[in-house]
Amino acid sequence: MLTEAKDVSGIARVADYAVQEMQKAAQLDARPAFDPQDAFHKTREAERARDDAERLLKPPSALVGGPETELVPAVREGDQSSVVRLTMVDTLSVPNTISVAASEQRASVANRANVLAPVLDAAVTVGAKGSVQKVFAHQLAALHHHGMEMLVRATQTSMFGPINAAELTRYTNAAVRMFEASQGAALTLQKLQSGGTQRVVVQYQQQVNVSDGGQAVIATKAGRGSRTGGKRRHNAQ
Numbered sequence: 001m002l003t004e005a006k007d008v009s010g011i012a013r014v015a016d017y018a019v020q021e022m023q024k025a026a027q028l029d030a031r032p033a034f035d036p037q038d039a040f041h042k043t044r045e046a047e048r049a050r051d052d053a054e055r056l057l058k059p060p061s062a063l064v065g066g067p068e069t070e071l072v073p074a075v076r077e078g079d080q081s082s083v084v085r086l087t088m089v090d091t092l093s094v095p096n097t098i099s100v101a102a103s104e105q106r107a108s109v110a111n112r113a114n115v116l117a118p119v120l121d122a123a124v125t126v127g128a129k130g131s132v133q134k135v136f137a138h139q140l141a142a143l144h145h146h147g148m149e150m151l152v153r154a155t156q157t158s159m160f161g162p163i164n165a166a167e168l169t170r171y172t173n174a175a176v177r178m179f180e181a182s183q184g185a186a187l188t189l190q191k192l193q194s195g196g197t198q199r200v201v202v203q204y205q206q207q208v209n210v211s212d213g214g215q216a217v218i219a220t221k222a223g224r225g226s227r228t229g230g231k232r233r234h235n236a237q
Contacts, residue, residue: 014056015056018053018057021052022050022053024049025046025049028049106134106138110138110142118141119141121141122138127193129193133193136186137185137189139181139185143179143182143185147175147176147177147178148175150171153171
């Protein structure tokens with residue numbers, strides 16, 4: 001059910017009711033009628049359920065946000081809304097606030113992960129444009145950083161001496177997995193920046209062996225409409 005998630009505006013509950021009415025109408029249509037009178041009332045009840053579903057599915061007249069962000073019902077005068085909902089609606093009402101809030105959250109998380117400097121440097125270095133590219137730039141830098149931390153742990157010694165082989169293997173494997181994930185983020189970022197296209201350059205090398213007294217004929221691409229312009233003759237001395 002939609003209402004299993006946090007429903008801060010009640011819109012999910014309304015959507016649930018609409019789904020229930022549509023299901024009720026479908027069940028009535030599929031059920032055979034017992035007699036002509038039942039057929040009449042069954043048809044009327046199915047029509048009423050469909051009408052109710054259509055009415056419930058109509059979006060609220062006042063919405064905040066947009067298709068490029070998110071759409072939520074606006075806060076009406078007199079509504080008893082929570083601080084969470086008021087903050088969400090306020091953020092969506094000013095699109096510029098969204099990018100600032102997202103930037104702040106990304107920086108805050110990176111700072112708590114102790115990778116703020118590396119991820120910001122990576123985003124600038126790769127020329128990340130937009131939030132999605134920045135996210136992948138942060139991922140590749142953060143994963144690389146923590147992979148290196150795993151290698152540091154693998155080479156550290158404790159008060160009892162060097163770590164045992166099992167611990168060394170565990171740290172090394174963790175580092176390898178992080179490096180692989182970092183490389184995956186880098187490849188995804190490259191695809192995003194290149195538009196998913198790949199450029200392949202093919203170079204052809206031509207080798208001609210001519211014996212003494214022979215003559216070599218090298219064919220090149222003929223010009224359009226030319227019969228003889230595409231051949232050159234070279235006399236081998």
